[in-house]
Amino acid sequence: MAQPTEATLYVIPGSHPAMVARRMLELKGIPYKRVDLMPVISRGALRALRFPSNTVPSLKIGERKLTGSREIGRELDRIRPEPPLYPTDPDQRAAVEDAERWGDEVLQAPVRRILWNVLKRDRAPLRSYAEGAKLGVPIGLAIRTAAPIVAGAARMNAADDETVRADLAALPGQLQRVDDWIAEGVLGGDPPNAADLQIAASLRLAMTVDDLRPALEDRPAGELALRAVPDFPGHAPPVLPPAWLEPLRAADGVGA
Numbered sequence: 001m002a003q004p005t006e007a008t009l010y011v012i013p014g015s016h017p018a019m020v021a022r023r024m025l026e027l028k029g030i031p032y033k034r035v036d037l038m039p040v041i042s043r044g045a046l047r048a049l050r051f052p053s054n055t056v057p058s059l060k061i062g063e064r065k066l067t068g069s070r071e072i073g074r075e076l077d078r079i080r081p082e083p084p085l086y087p088t089d090p091d092q093r094a095a096v097e098d099a100e101r102w103g104d105e106v107l108q109a110p111v112r113r114i115l116w117n118v119l120k121r122d123r124a125p126l127r128s129y130a131e132g133a134k135l136g137v138p139i140g141l142a143i144r145t146a147a148p149i150v151a152g153a154a155r156m157n158a159a160d161d162e163t164v165r166a167d168l169a170a171l172p173g174q175l176q177r178v179d180d181w182i183a184e185g186v187l188g189g190d191p192p193n194a195a196d197l198q199i200a201a202s203l204r205l206a207m208t209v210d211d212l213r214p215a216l217e218d219r220p221a222g223e224l225a226l227r228a229v230p231d232f233p234g235h236a237p238p239v240l241p242p243a244w245l246e247p248l249r250a251a252d253g254v255g256a
């Protein structure tokens with residue numbers, strides 16, 4: 001079996017799919033070098049490095065270059081089968097792959113939009129999301145000059161008020177879906193599978209946002225997030241309009 005010689009993971013601080021790849025590498029016991037990129041600027045850097053696409057996570061492992069949390073999960077299972085990220089039973093694997101796809105294609109984007117909307121309102125928490133990152137410039141300078149990057153990222157991710165308010169209204173149904181998958185045994189095993197990591201990273205990022213945390217923390221989805229992704233840097237104090245959060249308050253039982 002071919003063993004990876006060297007692994008380098010390209011991330012953006014605070015990126016939830018990048019956290020998926022980090023946890024996969026950790027669980028597999030594969031040592032790697034982490035390269036932190038600034039959002040927006042990351043696109044040009046990854047293009048110049050000739051990755052298949054220009055988003056994070058992107059991973060160079062041995063001679064292979066991969067982009068995408070799901071692609072990375074499959075490659076890591078191929079080169080280092082234990083512990084498996086995908087079940088061997090075909091039906092169980094199909095269920096895990098469905099949940100993983102949903103985590104990538106449905107849950108990731110609204111959480112990303114909510115965070116950029118939050119940071120557009122208050123840039124101060126940016127520093128906390130960059131904790132431990134090496135951006136090539138002093139963190140304080142990177143943060144002080146980040147206004148155009150935050151504005152650009154919010155625009156590129158369509159983190160406008162109308163979309164984010166709709167995202168918040170949809171979140172309770174999405175949390176219920178995760179709770180249901182946990183009850184069915186698709187999610188929540190030990191060690192976590194690829195879908196656990198995919199979904200937990202998004203929920204864990206959501207839990208760094210004070211406006212969202214109460215809706216997550218006392219339910220199976222929140223427990224999964226904390227277990228599968230114990231450490232996620234960042235903390236954003238309340239900043240969203242209270243009326244936008246009413247659907248979440250109803251879901252967490254406060255004011256229901």
Ligand SMILES: N[C@@H](CCC(=O)N[C@@H](CS)C(=O)NCC(=O)O)C(=O)O
Pocket residue numbers: 012015016017018039040041042043054055056057067068069070104108112153
């Ligand atoms: N669905 C992809 C999403 C990748 C993605 O969109 N990553 C974001 C960071 S969370 C990114 O690279 N954005 C580029 C940018 O902000 O310029 C995956 O799971 O790998």
